[in-house]
Amino acid sequence: CPPALPGKPSPARPLLLRSPTPPRAAMAGGGDHPGANKRKREAAGRPKAPSKGAGPGDAAKRKKTYDAPAAKPKPQPVTAKDKRVAAKEMSESRKMKRKPNYNLEKELAVLWEKMRCRDVNKENRSKLVTEALRKMDGKYFEIAGSHVTARVLQTCVKWCSQPERDAVFVALQPHLLHLSRKKYAVFLVKKLIKLATKKQLALFISSLHGHVASLLRHTIGAAVVDCAFHQATPPQKRSLLLELYSTELQLFKDLTEQKSCSLLETISKLGLQKSSVLQYMTTVIQPLLEKGIVEYSIVHTVILEYLTIADKTSASDVIRQLIPHLTQGSSVVDGDELSGVAEVPTKSKAKKKRSSEPLLIRIMQTREGLKIGLACLKHGSAKDRKKIIKSLKGQNMKLALGDYGCLFLACLLSIVDDTKLVTKVVIDELTKQLKELIFDKNGRRPLLQLLHPLCSRYLTPTDLICLKYSVPSLVSKDEASESATKVNLDSKLDDVADKEPGGSEDTLVASDSKKDPFKRRQELLVKSELFEVLIETCIENVGQLLRTNFGKDVLYEVAVGGKNSFLEGVTDRIHVLHNAIACDAARPRTDDGDEHAFDNYHSSRTIRRMILDCPAFAATLWKTALEGKCKLYADGFSSMVVGAYLESPDSMVKDLAKSELQLLIDGGILKPQEHKAEEEKSAMECSSDESSELSDTDTGYHAKKAYKDLKSGKLVARFGTDRFRCPFCPEKKKLDYRYRELVQHVIVMGASKRPWKVRANHRALAKHLETDHTDAPGSSSMPLRQAEALYLSKIKRSQAGARSTCKPGR
Numbered sequence: 001c002p003p004a005l006p007g008k009p010s011p012a013r014p015l016l017l018r019s020p021t022p023p024r025a026a027m028a029g030g031g032d033h034p035g036a037n038k039r040k041r042e043a044a045g046r047p048k049a050p051s052k053g054a055g056p057g058d059a060a061k062r063k064k065t066y067d068a069p070a071a072k073p074k075p076q077p078v079t080a081k082d083k084r085v086a087a088k089e090m091s092e093s094r095k096m097k098r099k100p101n102y103n104l105e106k107e108l109a110v111l112w113e114k115m116r117c118r119d120v121n122k123e124n125r126s127k128l129v130t131e132a133l134r135k136m137d138g139k140y141f142e143i144a145g146s147h148v149t150a151r152v153l154q155t156c157v158k159w160c161s162q163p164e165r166d167a168v169f170v171a172l173q174p175h176l177l178h179l180s181r182k183k184y185a186v187f188l189v190k191k192l193i194k195l196a197t198k199k200q201l202a203l204f205i206s207s208l209h210g211h212v213a214s215l216l217r218h219t220i221g222a223a224v225v226d227c228a229f230h231q232a233t234p235p236q237k238r239s240l241l242l243e244l245y246s247t248e249l250q251l252f253k254d255l256t257e258q259k260s261c262s263l264l265e266t267i268s269k270l271g272l273q274k275s276s277v278l279q280y281m282t283t284v285i286q287p288l289l290e291k292g293i294v295e296y297s298i299v300h301t302v303i304l305e306y307l308t309i310a311d312k313t314s315a316s317d318v319i320r321q322l323i324p325h326l327t328q329g330s331s332v333v334d335g336d337e338l339s340g341v342a343e344v345p346t347k348s349k350a351k352k353k354r355s356s357e358p359l360l361i362r363i364m365q366t367r368e369g370l371k372i373g374l375a376c377l378k379h380g381s382a383k384d385r386k387k388i389i390k391s392l393k394g395q396n397m398k399l400a401l402g403d404y405g406c407l408f409l410a411c412l413l414s415i416v417d418d419t420k421l422v423t424k425v426v427i428d429e430l431t432k433q434l435k436e437l438i439f440d441k442n443g444r445r446p447l448l449q450l451l452h453p454l455c456s457r458y459l460t461p462t463d464l465i466c467l468k469y470s471v472p473s474l475v476s477k478d479e480a481s482e483s484a485t486k487v488n489l490d491s492k493l494d495d496v497a498d499k500e501p502g503g504s505e506d507t508l509v510a511s512d513s514k515k516d517p518f519k520r521r522q523e524l525l526v527k528s529e530l531f532e533v534l535i536e537t538c539i540e541n542v543g544q545l546l547r548t549n550f551g552k553d554v555l556y557e558v559a560v561g562g563k564n565s566f567l568e569g570v571t572d573r574i575h576v577l578h579n580a581i582a583c584d585a586a587r588p589r590t591d592d593g594d595e596h597a598f599d600n601y602h603s604s605r606t607i608r609r610m611i612l613d614c615p616a617f618a619a620t621l622w623k624t625a626l627e628g629k630c631k632l633y634a635d636g637f638s639s640m641v642v643g644a645y646l647e648s649p650d651s652m653v654k655d656l657a658k659s660e661l662q663l664l665i666d667g668g669i670l671k672p673q674e675h676k677a678e679e680e681k682s683a684m685e686c687s688s689d690e691s692s693e694l695s696d697t698d699t700g701y702h703a704k705k706a707y708k709d710l711k712s713g714k715l716v717a718r719f720g721t722d723r724f725r726c727p728f729c730p731e732k733k734k735l736d737y738r739y740r741e742l743v744q745h746v747i748v749m750g751a752s753k754r755p756w757k758v759r760a761n762h763r764a765l766a767k768h769l770e771t772d773h774t775d776a777p778g779s780s781s782m783p784l785r786q787a788e789a790l791y792l793s794k795i796k797r798s799q800a801g802a803r804s805t806c807k808p809g810r
Contacts, residue, residue: 180224226296263305300368326360327391370404406442410449417515419523451557546603582624598638611644706764728761739776
């Protein structure tokens with residue numbers, strides 16, 4: 001207000017009413033006052049106000065601007081359809097601004113939907129793949145990082161040609177380590193590793209040097225390391241593993257190039273300090289255990305090597321942390337157990353089923369995973385073993401049918417003292433599907449472990465070593481020395497086990513187990529009523545069990561009452577089983593195609609073993625099927641059954657058949673076993689040219705049968721373009737041959753002084769190579785018969801030279 005004039009009263013000051021300041025939240029939210037962005041948009045449409053102090057002439061001085069014609073306003077959408085179209089256009093325009101490859105992604109998605117259909121032929125799919133790769137050329141890295149187009153590139157890598165795949169690998173090779181940590185790109189990296197050539201795989205593994213430990217700790221990158229570990233050669237696997245043992249091995253690449261993969265050998269050869277190696281490996285393993293990255297085979301191998309040098313406290317701590325991971329996922333409720341809930345879609349059910357499967361089931365795919373499970377089972381506490389057993393509920397059949405899961409179940413049945421819990425969770429579930437278990441190669445092993453523990457007839461030497469695995473620091477010196485003496489890989493292991501009842505099973509007993517193994521087996525078989533159900537199943541399927549390769553073993557063990565006949569007299573149903581077997585053998589021979597029990601390869605040998613080991617069965621069979629009929633079964637495989645009565649250690653069994661069989665021996669119809677053994681020995685010593693007429697006939701028949709199995713695919717000899725294996729020599733150190741190497745092996749084995757069956761098998765393989773694999777590299781260089789003739793002439797010349805040097809005067 002102006003100041004008051006002298007002599008005049010001052011004018012009244014006007015009252016300024018100000019509205020209260022709105023809260024910050026109200027301004028931010030909009031409310032009655034427009035926000036800052038809205039005010040800017042409104043101000044943009046108004047002319048700029050003249051600045052203070054500007055004169056009227058200043059506006060004239062300003063340049064006149066050209067007023068552009070006002071744009072026609074877009075018609076506002078009226079109907080619901082127009083609104084949807086307008087919203088879609090707006091969202092696409094925003095995506096194009098945000099994603100530079102948006103149009104490319106749409107085109108690739110259309111191509112992907114076409115190429116992934118099953119009814120697309122090979123030519124059309126290759127065209128679609130080529131077109132998609134052409135569109136992605138130069139942008140592979142951006143495409144691989146996108147969650148939309150990564151699967152498109154993965155499909156293209158799967159179906160494209162090798163030159164196209166090589167181009168993708170070259171473009172992505174500098175970025176593979178970065179992509180290995182991406183959630184969606186990891187599948188593309190794994191696909192590239194699986195389809196990589198030897199050179200590409202070597203390049204990728206060399207790029208992993210120095211990054212194995214850090215990548216293994218990454219929850220996504222660990223899958224890439226494990227994939228590379230599976231595809232790698234033994235030297236490459238060693239280079240990956242040695243990086244995880246010591247800092248020096250991680251820094252200096254030359255130190256990883258050694259033949260030994262064992263940690264103890266590496267420490268001794270390189271002169272490393274055991275304490276520093278243990279400390280470094282602890283820093284590698286501890287994050288894996290904390291994050292739960294324990295489902296990969298490379299992690300299993302590292303943990304097993306760590307346990308070989310760890311002290312008692314460190315080993316116990318690792319096992320204590322492993323057990324919760326092995327049982328995780330078991331508490332999730334399956335879709336079938338939900339009550340009063342609407343049915344969920346199929347995909348959700350499958351996802352729930354996968355999440356309910358414990359990690360223990362998933363790691364039983366490798367021998368290292370089996371050893372990890374056995375270490376937790378043996379060296380964990382009784383409470384830990386109960387947790388493991390409870391986590392197997394509903395998963396026992398899947399475990400029993402696996403190659404390594406069946407061994408884990410066999411060990412579990414041999415060491416857990418709580419037989420009530422084992423019966424409730426494991427035995428009851430296996431009993432419901434007993435027939436499937438008996439006829440399966442792996443499923444029968446837990447049953448055979450209960451009937452005859454650690455029998456070398458049913459378990460390979462490698463399986464026996466796995467079952468007896470234990471952590472060195474957690475086993476006392478006395479137990480370690482005792483178990484070392486009991487690990488016998490010869491065939492005599494079974495004989496030693498027969499002399500000491502339950503002695504072979506002591507090596508599987510856990511450190512805190514107190515129950516007698518004999519009593520444990522009786523409770524699991526008899527109290528659970530498993531043995532009775534087993535007998536009934538054998539009675540119902542006696543003919544099929546006798547004539548199958550795997551079922552005959554279970555039938556034999558049940559019929560004789562298990563190891564040392566410890567189940568004999570438990571039930572009278574065993575005699576019913578003996579009668580069922582004898583009645584099957586008493587049926588007359590027919591030409592319908594069904595082999596007689598005495599003429600079948602498997603059943604004749606099984607019945608022979610029963611006669612030798614079970615006098616009660618021998619008496620039943622004699623009265624039902626053989627008395628007065630021995631002349632009919634005095635040749636072929638059936639002669640082995642008849643001759644078993646004279647070899648029986650029981651005098652009563654010998655007396656039953658002696659009078660009738662002696663007449664056949666005197667008449668030359670039946671040959672005694674001693675005479676047969678001498679004939680076989682002489683046949684082995686003589687060459688193939690000097691064999692008897694009977695031996696030549698048997699050799700030809702067996703060779704035809706073996707060739708039929710090779711041609712039908714029952715026996716496989718070829719595994720690649722120039723990669724072969726001999727299906728009759730699986731125990732040889734060298735398994736893989738080239739074509740020419742296998743031909744040489746076949747000639748040596750077929751023309752040498754070997755048993756007639758070995759010669760017959762390799763002659764059949766020679767015919768198979770000559771007639772069915774003419775496209776193999778090197779097959780046309782020299783005919784097989786010509787090569788065999790050259791080899792035989794070479795042998796004769798060497799033999800003649802050896803004889804000439806032995807003559808006196810030369």
